[in-house]
Amino acid sequence: MRDAYHEELERLNDQLVEMTRLVGSAISRASTALLDADLSLAESVIVADNVVDRLRDDLDRQAMDLLARQQPVASDLRVIVTALKMSADLERMGDLARHVAKVARLRYPDSAVPADVRATILQMGQVAERIVAKCGQVIAAKDVEDAKTLERDDDAMDELHRTLFGHLIDGSWKHGTEAAVDMTLVGRYYERFADHAVSVAHRVVYLVTGEWDVAEDHEEQEDRASELR
Amino acid sequence: MRDAYHEELERLNDQLVEMTRLVGSAISRASTALLDADLSLAESVIVADNVVDRLRDDLDRQAMDLLARQQPVASDLRVIVTALKMSADLERMGDLARHVAKVARLRYPDSAVPADVRATILQMGQVAERIVAKCGQVIAAKDVEDAKTLERDDDAMDELHRTLFGHLIDGSWKHGTEAAVDMTLVGRYYERFADHAVSVAHRVVYLVTGEWDVAEDHEEQEDRASELR
Numbered sequence: 508m509r510d511a512y513h514e515e516l517e518r519l520n521d522q523l524v525e526m527t528r529l530v531g532s533a534i535s536r537a538s539t540a541l542l543d544a545d546l547s548l549a550e551s552v553i554v555a556d557n558v559v560d561r562l563r564d565d566l567d568r569q570a571m572d573l574l575a576r577q578q579p580v581a582s583d584l585r586v587i588v589t590a591l592k593m594s595a596d597l598e599r600m601g602d603l604a605r606h607v608a609k610v611a612r613l614r615y616p617d618s619a620v621p622a623d624v625r626a627t628i629l630q631m632g633q634v635a636e637r638i639v640a641k642c643g644q645v646i647a648a649k650d651v652e653d654a655k656t657l658e659r660d661d662d663a664m665d666e667l668h669r670t671l672f673g674h675l676i677d678g679s680w681k682h683g684t685e686a687a688v689d690m691t692l693v694g695r696y697y698e699r700f701a702d703h704a705v706s707v708a709h710r711v712v713y714l715v716t717g718e719w720d721v722a723e724d725h726e727e728q729e730d731r732a733s734e735l736r
Numbered sequence: 737m738r739d740a741y742h743e744e745l746e747r748l749n750d751q752l753v754e755m756t757r758l759v760g761s762a763i764s765r766a767s768t769a770l771l772d773a774d775l776s777l778a779e780s781v782i783v784a785d786n787v788v789d790r791l792r793d794d795l796d797r798q799a800m801d802l803l804a805r806q807q808p809v810a811s812d813l814r815v816i817v818t819a820l821k822m823s824a825d826l827e828r829m830g831d832l833a834r835h836v837a838k839v840a841r842l843r844y845p846d847s848a849v850p851a852d853v854r855a856t857i858l859q860m861g862q863v864a865e866r867i868v869a870k871c872g873q874v875i876a877a878k879d880v881e882d883a884k885t886l887e888r889d890d891d892a893m894d895e896l897h898r899t900l901f902g903h904l905i906d907g908s909w910k911h912g913t914e915a916a917v918d919m920t921l922v923g924r925y926y927e928r929f930a931d932h933a934v935s936v937a938h939r940v941v942y943l944v945t946g947e948w949d950v951a952e953d954h955e956e957q958e959d960r961a962s963e964l965r
Contacts, residue, residue, distance in 0.1 A: 675917050
């Protein structure tokens with residue numbers, strides 16, 4: 508049987524899952540807005556990010572309140588502090604979805620995405636959606652094994668990112684500098700979106716195992732790996 | 737007279753100030769490496785980022801330890817949770833300095849910075865250095881008024897960012913897409929570096945005043961402001 512305190516802890520978790528749902532919807536709609544030059548869809552993503560921010564604020568206040576009232580130790584303390592870190596990652600993912608939507612809005616009625624990178628951007632959007640959906644499942648089920656499969660999705664994102672950048676700089680780019688700037692930024696937004704999702708999953712692993720090392724910023728680990736190559 | 741507990745709290749603050757010092761040195765050297773195509777300086781920035789990461793890890797462990805052992809409430813609780821958030825911002829600033837250094841390394845022996853944006857990038861580096869130095873002072877002195885002056889430095893950074901992007905897309909760009917991609921990313925790194933510094937300063941304001949609202953992500957506030965224009 509659960510007491511009120513543990514119900515409150517569980518509620519933090521539910522809110523994190525709800526954040527992944529909102530952020531997943533945001534990146535999905537932002538990708539469609541970008542690819543279809545859909546202004547009203549772009550606007551709806553930009554406006555809705557407020558809801559993610561408010562959810563983060565609520566969650567942070569509840570976490571602070573639990574720390575003050577319950578003075579948790581050991582694993583409960585870890586759950587609360589990790590929730591504070593995960594809410595920051597998820598809030599940032601919402602910002603990145605909004606950034607994608609803002610590129611769509613900026614170039615409307617044109618599409619910001621030239622035809623020859625359309626397939627790559629479409630796939631980046633799909634991987635982003637998949638990764639945040641899994642992220643929600645990992646938080647909900649606290650599944651360490653599932654968390655590890657996110658790495659593979661993130662590898663797919665990195666590969667798409669390399670493909671996009673390769674095309675931008677291989678000398679065949681015919682769409683001018685403005686489109687190159689747009690695609691550089693959009694590529695970066697999707698890549699960072701995936702990195703934050705992986706960080707969230709790593710934090711779930713930390714929660715379950717108590718090991719700090721895996722909770723490091725993900726981009727960091729990738730950078731280190733590429734420096735060794 | 738200070739007891740051991742309050743000395744530990746003060747030590748968290750000292751470590752945050754030390755992080756601003758390391759990150760300030762990193763962005764300064766990264767900027768020089770980028771402008772002068774100095775490979776060994778770029779490498780030194782890339783390698784030294786480990787130190788910032790370790791400092792963040794140490795600080796986070798001590799913060800968790802204090803939460804568990806001392807069960808702080810009210811303002812002490814705020815100090816510790818805010819330190820956890822500030823350490824994340826400062827660690828990210830270190831990453832961004834490393835990213836700038838990596839662009840320098842990638843283009844060596846060429847300079848990644850075309851002559852006609854050299855002055856803009858130089859100024860972005862100088863504003864970044866100034867803003868992180870002030871950030872250290874704000875943390876050390878907990879000076880709310882000083883925190884507000886960082887906004888003006890950040891406005892200067894945003895203006896430089898707009899100048900850089902304007903030049904990239906006004907049709908006069910003669911340096912090809914690769915250089916445009918590099919400058920798009922470098923501009924974004926400097927801008928985010930400044931945003932994180934402003935977030936840190938806002939958190940100091942939160943610590944002193946207890947008001948959550950000002951502690952919001954800074955880029956967020958800028959975005960909202962630009963959406964109202």
